[in-house]
Amino acid sequence: MLFKQMMIAAITIACSLTFSSQVFAQNNAHTVQKGESLYIIANQYGISIDQLKAMNNIEKNEIYSGEQLKLPVTPDxxxxxxxxxxxxxxxxxxxxxxxxxxxxxxxxxxxxxxxxxxxxxxxxxxxxxxxxxxxxxxxxxxxxxxxxxxxxxxxxxxxxxxxxxxxxxxxxxxxxxxxxxxxxxxxxxxxx
The missing domain is CATH 1.10.10.2520 (Cell wall hydrolase SleB, domain 1)
Incomplete structure (x- = not known):
């Protein structure tokens, strides 16, 4: 009986760790800091400038400090x-x-x-x-x-x-x- 309870507890812990890592593995936004550019942000996240602009409907290369930019989903x-x-x-x-x-x-x-x-x-x-x-x-x-x-x-x-x-x-x-x-x-x- 004790073994069965320990197995259930172990499975519960493993599942919760797995599911929580999947839930929190996403970071889909970036707040622009002073001095940052599209180039710097795109390189930081390993995406192209074109994709960053497309994700945010940006036509020009202008961004502003404090602006919130959407990022592509990057799952594990x-x-x-x-x-x-x-x-x-x-x-x-x-x-x-x-x-x-x-x-x-x-x-x-x-x-x-x-x-x-x-x-x-x-x-x-x-x-x-x-x-x-x-x-x-x-x-x-x-x-x-x-x-x-x-x-x-x-x-x-x-x-x-x-x-x-x-x-x-x-x-x-x-x-x-x-x-x-x-x-x-x-x-x-x-x-x-």
Whole structure:
């Protein structure tokens, strides 16, 4: 009995450490300090100036001290794996572009004030994704889904800001019918 209690405690601690590292692994904003430039900030975070400008809708090279800049989501390996498994389960049978778009929706939600600020938080936020509910999220991701996640990570800021997607042949939603369609890829409609 004591061994069983110790095992449960150990598993609980391991899970809480894993989940908390996924929740707090994100830092999606930077406050501009005096003397900083787009070049300095982009180099600090390992992103291009163009991506930093795209993330923040900046046309010129001017930024101001105290300004808050959005940064791309930079998950750790477990976050990337979780996202790739979601992409695999949600977009299996869809084109590569469709898989990139599904990953992009999750990343856009992480960056949005309307959703949790981590990949884990977005994916496990209620009843958003059927693979969480039916368990297919636990199956391994294909290499194509992993590549799609990497491309989506590099594509942040350049997309149509889609926050939703669905397959109209499999689901209907009054809420989604009121949203703006950003693109249609394969069987999925993407919206904001």
């Amino acid at each position: 390996e477990s976050g990337k794996d979780l996202l790739a498994r979601l992409v695999e389960a949600e977009a299996k049978g869809e084109s590569y572009a469709g898989k990139v778009a599904v990953a992009t929706v999750v990343l856009n939600r992480v960056s949005s004030d309307q959703y949790p600020d981590s990949i884990y938080g977005v994916i496990y936020d209620g009843y958003q994704f059927s693979p969480v509910l039916n368990g297919t999220i636990n199956q391994p991701a294909s290499e194509e889904s992993k590549r799609a996640v990497e491309e989506a990570l590099n594509y942040q800021g350049y997309d149509n800001e889609s926050l939703f997607f669905y397959n109209p042949d499999k689901a209907t939603s009054e809420f989604l019918s009121d949203q703006e369609v950003t693109t249609v890829i394969g069987n999925h409609v993407f919206l904001r």
